Every structure is written in C-alpha cells, then in structure tokens.
Amino acid sequence: MNKPGKSTEDMDSQTPMGHYPGSHKAKRELFDGFASVAKVLSSGRRAEIVDILAQGERPVDGISHEIDQTIANTSQHLQQLLRAGLVKTRREGTRIYYSLSGPAVSRLWAAVREVAGEHLAELDELAMSYLGDRSTMMTMTRAELRERIGDGDLIVIDVRPEAEFQAGHIAGAMSVTLKELETRLDQLPNDRIVVAYCRGPYCVFADNAVRTLHQHGIQAARLEEGYPEWKDAGFPVEASTTDLPRHDHAS
Amino acid sequence: MNKPGKSTEDMDSQTPMGHYPGSHKAKRELFDGFASVAKVLSSGRRAEIVDILAQGERPVDGISHEIDQTIANTSQHLQQLLRAGLVKTRREGTRIYYSLSGPAVSRLWAAVREVAGEHLAELDELAMSYLGDRSTMMTMTRAELRERIGDGDLIVIDVRPEAEFQAGHIAGAMSVTLKELETRLDQLPNDRIVVAYCRGPYCVFADNAVRTLHQHGIQAARLEEGYPEWKDAGFPVEASTTDLPRHDHAS
DNA sequence: ACCATATTCAAGGGAATGCTTGAATACGCC
DNA sequence: GGCGTATTCAAGCATTCCCTTGAATATGGT
Numbered sequence: 001m002n003k004p005g006k007s008t009e010d011m012d013s014q015t016p017m018g019h020y021p022g023s024h025k026a027k028r029e030l031f032d033g034f035a036s037v038a039k040v041l042s043s044g045r046r047a048e049i050v051d052i053l054a055q056g057e058r059p060v061d062g063i064s065h066e067i068d069q070t071i072a073n074t075s076q077h078l079q080q081l082l083r084a085g086l087v088k089t090r091r092e093g094t095r096i097y098y099s100l101s102g103p104a105v106s107r108l109w110a111a112v113r114e115v116a117g118e119h120l121a122e123l124d125e126l127a128m129s130y131l132g133d134r135s136t137m138m139t140m141t142r143a144e145l146r147e148r149i150g151d152g153d154l155i156v157i158d159v160r161p162e163a164e165f166q167a168g169h170i171a172g173a174m175s176v177t178l179k180e181l182e183t184r185l186d187q188l189p190n191d192r193i194v195v196a197y198c199r200g201p202y203c204v205f206a207d208n209a210v211r212t213l214h215q216h217g218i219q220a221a222r223l224e225e226g227y228p229e230w231k232d233a234g235f236p237v238e239a240s241t242t243d244l245p246r247h248d249h250a251s
Numbered sequence: 252m253n254k255p256g257k258s259t260e261d262m263d264s265q266t267p268m269g270h271y272p273g274s275h276k277a278k279r280e281l282f283d284g285f286a287s288v289a290k291v292l293s294s295g296r297r298a299e300i301v302d303i304l305a306q307g308e309r310p311v312d313g314i315s316h317e318i319d320q321t322i323a324n325t326s327q328h329l330q331q332l333l334r335a336g337l338v339k340t341r342r343e344g345t346r347i348y349y350s351l352s353g354p355a356v357s358r359l360w361a362a363v364r365e366v367a368g369e370h371l372a373e374l375d376e377l378a379m380s381y382l383g384d385r386s387t388m389m390t391m392t393r394a395e396l397r398e399r400i401g402d403g404d405l406i407v408i409d410v411r412p413e414a415e416f417q418a419g420h421i422a423g424a425m426s427v428t429l430k431e432l433e434t435r436l437d438q439l440p441n442d443r444i445v446v447a448y449c450r451g452p453y454c455v456f457a458d459n460a461v462r463t464l465h466q467h468g469i470q471a472a473r474l475e476e477g478y479p480e481w482k483d484a485g486f487p488v489e490a491s492t493t494d495l496p497r498h499d500h501a502s
Numbered sequence: 503a504c505c506a507t508a509t510t511c512a513a514g515g516g517a518a519t520g521c522t523t524g525a526a527t528a529c530g531c532c
Numbered sequence: 533g534g535c536g537t538a539t540t541c542a543a544g545c546a547t548t549c550c551c552t553t554g555a556a557t558a559t560g561g562t
Binding site: 068084 | 271272273274275277278279280281282283284285286287288289290292293294295296297298299302319335336337352353355356358359362363364365366367369370371372373374377378380381382383453455456458459462
C-alpha cells in the first residue's frame with residue numbers, strides 16, 4: 001500500500017469537523033503559489049537579472065546586454081518575473097524600465113545566495129572559478145567602512161557600470177568603471193587606501209579593480225558586500241540626479 | 252542585430268585585461284548554482300516538505316503522509332532537497348530522519364513566503380481559500396506572547412501533530428492536536444485565554460483550533476506566526492526528551 | 503505619414519520535470 | 533539465513549521550460 005489516503009481527500013486529517021477550512025487541494029494550491037515565487041528564481045539567467053535589478057532600475061536592452069542574452073529572451077524572462085510579482089515596470093517614452101518590486105525581493109535574493117554559500121557543496125568551486133583566488137585580498141566590512149568613510153584616509157570607488165552608479169551609490173563614492181580604471185589612476189590620491197565595491201559578495205568587478213590597483217602599487221581593499229546590502233542596511237546612499245539613468249553599451 | 256556580442260564571449264566586457272577572472276561562462280555557471288537552490292523550492296510539494304521540516308526532523312513516511320504523496324515520490328523530492336544541500340539526514344535503525352541543514356534554510360523559506368505575500372497577486376485568494384476568513388479572529392504577536400506567557404492569565408496550546416511538538420515547541424506550551432481538542436476541552440482552564448499556535452503564518456491548524464474553542468464559548472487567540480519563527484527569533488523553546496521523535500500515522 | 507528604435511508576441515524543437523509503477527536495497531528481528 | 537519494514541532506484545509518459553527565430557506592436561522624431 002503505497003498510495004496516500006483517499007478517505008481524507010479534501011479535508012485535512014487533523015480537522016475534526018467537516019465544514020472547517022483546510023482542504024488538501026487548497027493547501028496544494030497555496031504552496032504551489034509559494035513555489036511559483038521560487039520557480040521564477042530557478043533560472044540562472046533570471047537570477048542574474050534580479051542581481052542586476054537589485055542595483056536599481058534598468059531598461060530591457062541594458063539587462064539583455066548585461067546577461068549576454070538576446071533581447072527577445074531577456075524580455076520573456078522579464079515577463080515571468082513580472083507575472084510572479086518580483087519586478088515592476090515604468091515606461092518612459094519608448095523605453096521600459098524594470099526594477100525590483102520591493103526590498104523583500106532583495107532579501108529573498110540574499111537568502112538564496114546565503115543558503116547556496118552555506119550548504120551547496122559545489123558553490124565554492126563555482127565561485128572560485130568565476131572570482132579567482134580571493135585569499136590574498138584585503139576586505140572591509142560595511143560597518144567598518146561607514147565608520148572610516150569620513151576620516152579622510154580612504155577613498156571609495158564604485159566599479160559597477162555607470163548606469164548602476166547613477167541609479168544609486170554609496171554616499172561619497174566616485175564612479176570608476178573597470179574599463180576606465182587604468183587610464184584614471186592619476187586621479188586617485190596616492191596617500192589614501194582605495195576601497196572598491198560593486199554588486200554584492202559574488203561580484204567580480206571589485207576584485208579585479210583591487211588586483212589592478214595592487215599591480216600599480218596602490219593600496220586597495222574590497223568591500224565585502226555590495227551596494228544593495230549597504231542600502232538595505234539603511235546606510236547612506238545618494239543618486240545622480242544630473243541625468244536620467246541610461247544603459248551603457250560597450251559597443 | 253539581436254544577438255548578444257560574441258567578441259567578448261569568454262571575458263567580461265568590463266575587464267580590461269585578458270587574464271583576469273570573470274568569464275561569462277563561469278558567471279553563468281555560478282548563477283546556475285544559485286538558481287539550483289531556488290529550483291528545489293520551485294515545487295509546491297517540496298515547499299510543503301520544507302515547511303514541515305522547519306518544525307523539526309521527520310522520517311520519510313511521516314513526511315509522505317503529511318504531504319499526501321506516495322512514499323516513492325516523497326523520497327525523490329527529498330533526494331533533490333538533499334542534493335541541493337537544503338536538508339540533511341540522520342539514520343536510526345531502519346528509519347532515516349530528514350531535517351533542514353541550517354537556519355539559513357528556514358530564513359530562505361520565510362523570505363519566499365514574504366515575497367509571495369507582498370507581491371504575488373493571486374496569493375490572497377489562495378490563502379483565503381485554504382485558511383478561510385481570518386478577519387474576525389484575534390491574534391497575538393510573538394513579542395506580546397513572550398511578555399504575557401508567565402502572567403498566568405493565558406495558556407498556550409500547540410496544535411501541530413504530536414511528532415512536531417515532541418521535536419520542539421514553545422517553552423511552557425501543552426500539546427493538543429486538533430483531533431483531541433474537543434475531547435479535552437475540560438482540561439483547559441476556563442479562566443484563562445487560550446493562545447493556539449502551529450507551523451507558521453499560513454498554517455490552518457491554529458485557526459481551526461480557535462474556531463472550535465470559540466464555538467464552545469472559550470476565549471481564544473491565534474499566535475500570528477508559528478514555532479519556527481519563535482525559535483529563529485531566539486525565544487525560549489523546549490523539546491520532549493521522554494521519547495525519540497516519531498511520525499504519527501492517522502490511520 | 504514615414505521611418506527608426508525599444509519591446510513584446512508567437513511558434514517550434516530539444517531537454518528537463520513531476521508523478522506513477524514495479525523492483526531493488528538496507529536494516530532489525532526472529 | 534529468511535522475513536518484514538523503511539527507503540531508494542529505474543523506466544515511462546505527459547507536461548513544462550529555455551532558447552531561437554521571425555514577425556508584430558508601440559512610441560518618438562522628422
């Protein structure tokens with residue numbers, strides 16, 4: 001006898017009376033609803049999209065370029081995120097800007113990364129393969145950076161794509177993308193420690209910035225987490241109001 | 252030109268030099284890794300399993316009965332949860348007990364429910380259909396309950412299946428399953444408010460207990476969240492050490 | 503009105519998923 | 533060693549998912 005009981009088909013066995021809420025069918029549907037939220041994060045490409053939107057709003061073709069997928073495919077992923085309620089849209093002329101629908105989504109994404117980092121056996125290997133060796137790199141925590149950010153002995157650079165800096169960044173940070181970094185070394189004061197940050201704990205931009213700076217003999221450290229975590233912690237942020245956020249094409 | 256760039260195929264366009272980490276392929280694989288954690292929660296049945304395991308460890312056939320699925324199917328779902336690292340196992344004779352692999356998993360599950368509750372359009376309807384009308388039911392927060400639990404004017408009952416009570420419960424609570432409730436009404440002191448709790452904010456047991464108590468003219472309220480949230484908040488818990496946790500068959 | 507740009511829609515193929523069924527494995531008991 | 537119980541494994545089928553391709557829609561500029 002392998003099958004589940006049929007006698008209590010539509011009424012939970014814990015329920016003593018027939019007319020109470022709690023049918024198995026409704027329970028299945030409710031949990032299918034919860035599952036639909038997780039399902040939308042069950043694609044690596046959509047996870048990348050959420051990681052990018054956690055930085056701020058972005059139009060479709062900016063996202064498409066960032067995740068290296070066709071516009072059509074990116075659009076379909078965005079539709080799925082939209083249907084599940086994880087993102088919302090804002091139209092501006094011919095462009096449609098997507099953004100996370102709330103901080104709870106950011107927390108969910110952080111929880112996924114945390115579980116993967118703590119419990120998924122292969123993750124260390126995958127992270128190592130993408131990020132390279134981090135063991136020799138100096139890091140700084142959010143709390144420490146906030147403490148020391150006004151002291152004048154360090155400078156904070158944001159190495160995310162310009163569009164993300166403009167959508168919001170750590171108060172007092174300057175934007176230096178990786179592409180520009182080597183040509184703008186002279187603009188960095190050589191008597192301060194440079195602290196680089198980017199999208200989050202698994203973002204490679206800050207790592208590579210620190211590597212480049214070290215090669216040029218400049219003291220540099222990486223912020224352990226990224227802009228979304230800084231913002232979610234309620235630490236001071238600011239946005240470029242000089243211009244509307246645009247996507248940045250490399251070509 | 253709809254396709255993503257091929258010229259930067261294996262090197263992130265933000266990276267200035269060729270030998271730095273950050274290839275697109277490795278990034279895809281890393282995010283596929285994160286996605287694999289979410290994917291395992293993308294089935295309603297596995298979500299139910301996680302909800303049950305958040306109460307404490309449980310053997311396969313107990314879970315199978317609880318989610319109303321065949322043992323074979325339940326086992327396969329558990330294998331997937333195991334591969335993704337969300338659960339761990341403990342063998343005891345011929346039984347294999349599954350449990351969540353850490354509190355991060357519990358937080359992840361809470362984050363999924365939170366996002367669904369805040370942003371998924373259909374969820375209210377699904378919850379209403381499973382739980383019934385909650386609007387007339389009195390509730391109590393964790394903090395308030397902890398405050399008043401020693402005052403002697405209320406009594407806390409745990410209406411989850413006995414196995415879950417034994418695996419861990421709110422300190423000072425007494426176990427009264429829904430099945431027993433009507434026959435044990437005389438054991439409840441009639442000069443105190445009864446506070447019922449169960450698995451979490453979307454669990455129907457406590458609701459139905461309060462409904463039954465009200466029908467018998469007993470003052471009763473529902474704890475807003477359940478045992479996992481109480482435990483994760485660091486509030487006092489205790490476990491039955493009189494016997495090893497068993498599953499409970501209704502049949 | 504016409505064109506360019508940004509985004510969405512629709513159809514199709516190959517792969518993966520969830521559930522079922524029936525058999526295999528592992529442990530404890532006699 | 534043989535039996536009963538708990539769990540896992542393996543094969544099959546209908547469904548769903550991801551990505552691709554090509555066309556359709558919507559907005560703004562000239």
